[in-house]
Amino acid sequence: MTSALPYALIATDLDGTLLCAGDTVSARSYAALATARAAGAQHIIVTGRPVPQVRHVLDGLGYGGLAVCGQGAQVYDAARGRLLHSVSMDRGLAEVALGKIEAEIGEVYAAVNQEGVDAEMLIGPGYRMWHPHLPTVRVPRRSDLWSAPINKVLLQHPRLDDDELTRVARSVVGDLVNVTMAGEHTVELQPPGIDKASGLARAAAVLGVPPSATIAFGDMPNDVPMFGWAAYGVAMADAHRELVAVADEVTLSNESDGIAVVLERLFG
Numbered sequence: 001m002t003s004a005l006p007y008a009l010i011a012t013d014l015d016g017t018l019l020c021a022g023d024t025v026s027a028r029s030y031a032a033l034a035t036a037r038a039a040g041a042q043h044i045i046v047t048g049r050p051v052p053q054v055r056h057v058l059d060g061l062g063y064g065g066l067a068v069c070g071q072g073a074q075v076y077d078a079a080r081g082r083l084l085h086s087v088s089m090d091r092g093l094a095e096v097a098l099g100k101i102e103a104e105i106g107e108v109y110a111a112v113n114q115e116g117v118d119a120e121m122l123i124g125p126g127y128r129m130w131h132p133h134l135p136t137v138r139v140p141r142r143s144d145l146w147s148a149p150i151n152k153v154l155l156q157h158p159r160l161d162d163d164e165l166t167r168v169a170r171s172v173v174g175d176l177v178n179v180t181m182a183g184e185h186t187v188e189l190q191p192p193g194i195d196k197a198s199g200l201a202r203a204a205a206v207l208g209v210p211p212s213a214t215i216a217f218g219d220m221p222n223d224v225p226m227f228g229w230a231a232y233g234v235a236m237a238d239a240h241r242e243l244v245a246v247a248d249e250v251t252l253s254n255e256s257d258g259i260a261v262v263l264e265r266l267f268g
Helices: 014-018 028-036 055-061 091-105 142-146 163-174 196-207 223-227 256-267
Strands: 007-014 043-047 065-069 074-076 083-088 109-114 121-123 148-154 178-183 185-189 214-218 232-235
Touching: 007 148, 007 196, 014 214, 014 256, 028 196, 028 256, 043 196, 074 178, 074 196, 091 148, 091 163, 091 185, 109 163, 121 148, 142 148, 142 232, 148 163, 163 178, 163 185, 178 223, 196 223, 214 223, 214 256, 223 232, 232 256
Parallel strands: 007 043, 007 214, 043 065, 214 232
Antiparallel strands: 065 074, 074 083, 109 121, 109 148, 148 185, 178 185
């Protein structure tokens, strides 16, 4: 890294940001990231997906660095295939939070991401998985979700949209857990203080890069904390309005190589 670099660290979300359809990265985006790395910058993936649901993407990229996974709960060393840091969610707290939300708006459908590099995503009754290519295990009872340590809970509601479900959940349990919208049909509960900013800060400290030397790319409200931590935040063209409101720049969509457009301007 040199002081002449526009940014020493490039933090990218995956879904709706770096990834195109089919969990792929376009040739143009791949080349732009390679050019930035050749100039001395480092690339770090910061995703809501837990490690087991992102490992195939990392392998496809030939990615050997650190990755922030599980919405900031995990820092994963891709080269060594191990977790450097991981925060689990108290399962009793998760049950209490779900109970309080349901007392307000009726039944919600829930799923969990279990803790660990080879853990499973368990799907409870009624929950619809909108990424069918990702491995999941359906369980017959809500209580089965708590069979092993978890790092987050995912929620859906039969009537409320994502924005309204997020708003209600925050108003009811926002003092107990972190509530975030990570994507379409993806509202999540996490341990207090855990978000993409906390995970990125921990990984960046390992890499020796400060916020002032970091540029971040994202598309959903779960990227808002990351934009607050980084020096410069770039939202994709079809990003959620909450993220656009705090972005320094809006680029093209993920399908139109929005990340590459910015990196080509910065790194040539």
